[in-house]
Amino acid sequence: MNQLSRRYFPYSEHLKKTYGGRIQKVSIHADFTCPNRDGSLGFGGCTFCNNDSFVPNYLHDGMKSITEQIDHGMEFLPGRYHNAKAFVGYFQAYSNTYGTVEHLKRIYSEALNHEKIDGLVIGTRPDCLSDEQLDYLADLAKDNYIFIEFGIESCYNKTLDRVNRGHSFEDSVEAIQKVVDRGIPVAGHMLFGLPGESREETLAQAKIISELPLGSIKFHQLQIVKGTIMAKQFKEDPSQFPLFQPEEYVDFMVDFLERLRPDMAIQRFSSDTPINLRIAPNWGIRPNQIQLMIEKRLKERDTYQGRLYK
Template identity: 45%
Template sequence: MDDKPYADFGVFLKKYFRGKVQKISINAGFTCPNRDGTKGKGGCTYCNNQTFSPEYCNTDKSITEQLQEGIGFFGRKYPDMEYLAYFQAYTNTYGDLRSLQGKYEEALSVHGVVGLIIGTRPDCMSDRLLSYLSELSKKYFVLVEYGIESTCDETLRRINRGHTFSDSADAVMRTANAGVLAGAHMILGLPGEDREMIISHAERLSQLPLSTLKLHQLQLIRNTRMAYEQVENPEEFHLFDVDEYIDLVIDFIEHLRPDITVERFVSQSPDDLLIAPKWGLKNHEFTARLLKRMLQRNSRQGKMYVPSVL
């Protein structure tokens, strides 16, 4: 864990790269089976994809153009930096194999790009694609991030995810067995989930062969179904204040397997889209407060972790 009381993403990357590495988000023009009618329509109740797309990240530009623009920005300060193409917007394994290969290989052809991070759903990873990614991972860094969001099927139905936790567990295990790094996204504080249930997520995730984990607080975003649901039934939602959420995150990672890299604790949505909670903290400011609180509590990742069978 280096000098931090949790498994840090920067330390994780040092296992694979000698120098500085930067992710560059791209929008490769994917859609989602939960939007186009294959799984459902309207998408997840909390989702507005505008919340995680940088200005340079739009489909008017090619994958190459988006990456070159990002590299131009970061390269001014760090000319020797290497880059990971982050396929972030929507479901980035949703398409025919040839089309997917073309997108990934276009990204890898850009000078300075040394690997891929692919965000997707756990029900959108075919065996054929996984076999291709397995071969690709022998030459490049490849990490597949799955939107798991909750380990409770009732919650997944409520937020209209269109998959089960069993789908998530299966995808993560198949990915790891193929020799490809697997990551997970989780939202803490979804409606209907109390502290005990949230802690149980950490325990269940710990039984999966995950390499990385991203956490973020429940946020109400404009023009989402969840925002309207909260207005109609506010008693069903609990929006954490920052100190309360910090203690929840600490409780969560104390129950998390100590070798799972925690890449992120919070998400920052654009001010013009975010309804609540509005903490006014940047990610590094939140992390500094988290570390201070962990020191006060004599806390560390995995402190309460007990290996068990899923």
């Protein structure tokens, strides 16, 4: 079993072992878009996506400059986070490499020039990173903390097509390897409960993503969010969406962890869309409570991350 105090490998422990302490994110909204929104690949974006659902409230108040956003974001951090080893600007909403290298340099430089920012976490799509951009990021990584997060969402192309993702799983595999080859840490996002996937298919993805050179992973349960294509589909036919209920999700996550590579760090187990945007499911349970339920279930079942790996 994992020699850590927990029965899974938490990202906080990974940061402590690798960098010597906590690296705290400060969210930044830089007005990027995505190629499946602006017509390059399609329109409407992913059917499940409304980026307002995960942009912090303090970024909705009309501030424009990245410097202002960082200043304001630092004020919102809980006191205990101010003891972090380093702070990184978190470019989260939409595809944050979807632009020219010159544009990225302007955006990223402003963040890195902030006196309290030591690096960047950049969320993007696997089809939005050119070799030129990767070389630029590798150069930045020589003197800064640089992390890339890819939205993988599913390992099945049938699912990615159904949700209008606009790229294939093979695109994710290729992009992850290119980033790793340049020495930049990569995290992946997986979304559980997407339409058309059986629970068995969803669970089988643990083995697939374990073969990818990901250092860490974020898990999200599907939520139906206002203002999305999926919200319309859900209204027309809710039976397409067998949404997880809390206890079911906890058991599923334990099953998934058992099959997951033991050295892949877990950044989060679930997400929580603001109630004013969420249509379903209404769990009434915060992500930290889900985490505690998963830890309890791991102990009850006397199991741990990677027990069934290979």
